[in-house]
Amino acid sequence: MQRRKFVQAAFAGASAMMVADTFGKTRSKKGFKVDSGKDRFNEPIKYRGVNPNDVKISAKDTDGQLSVFEYVGFQKIGPPLHVHFNQDEIFYVVEGEYLFQVDTEKSTLKAGDTIFLPQNVPHTWLQLSDKGKLVYFLQPAGQMEEFFKKMNELKGPPSEELVQQIHxxxxxxIVGPPISL
Known part of the structure; x- marks a missing residue:
């Protein structure tokens, strides 16, 4: 009999915590617009100091459930091969051409194409065109905004050890080098 009461109490407690977690959030009740070429909070982030990587929907807007970024590339570069421990990523190519690698499989994407990158699977990409634009989503949001801000603050090229620590x-x-042509 005591075991049944313990299980019932545990279930009730867990249910109450889930309800409190859901209704205790500070999610905004209003929609918003982010203008073209603008960052959600007017705090633009430059990937590698050159390429705009603007927050369009912040983790703060969604209680950490989703974040959306717009990347405009002016260089034929991309990140090192890496994994996200807790986030799936979805990339939509708005303009240009990109080579994506998911685990060991490579795919070329052009404007209008979408790719899904699951968490804990190594992935990277390389911009192939002179100019490109990506819109990408992280779910759950994780700490990508903070990551990009931290990388943007660095003065000069960081050591591999520091980059790995920040990741x-x-x-x-980071589990490997960037894609090279």
């Missing part, structure tokens, strides 16, 4: 602090790990 780990934000739920990621």
């Amino acid at each position: 780990h602090a934000h739920g990621m790990k």
Whole structure:
């Protein structure tokens, strides 16, 4: 009999915590617009100091459930092969051409194409065209905004050790080099 009461109490407690977690959030009740070429909070982030990587929907807007970024590339570059421990990523190519690698499989994407990158699977991409634009989603949002801000603050090229530390602090790990042509 006592075991049944314990199970019932545990279930009731867990249910109450889930309800409190759902209704205790501070999610905004209003929609918003982010203008073209603008960052959600007017705090633009430059990937590698050149390429705009603007927050369009912040983790703060969704209680950490989703974040959306717009990347405009002016260089034929991409990130090192890496994994996100807790986020799936979805990339939509708005303009240009990109080579994506998911685990060991490579795919070329052009404007209008979409690719899904599951968490804990190594992935990277390389911009192939002179100019490109991506819109990408992270679900759950994780700490990508903080990661990009931290990388943007660096003065000069960081050591590999520092880059790996920053990745780990934000739920990621570098597992290989970037794609090269």
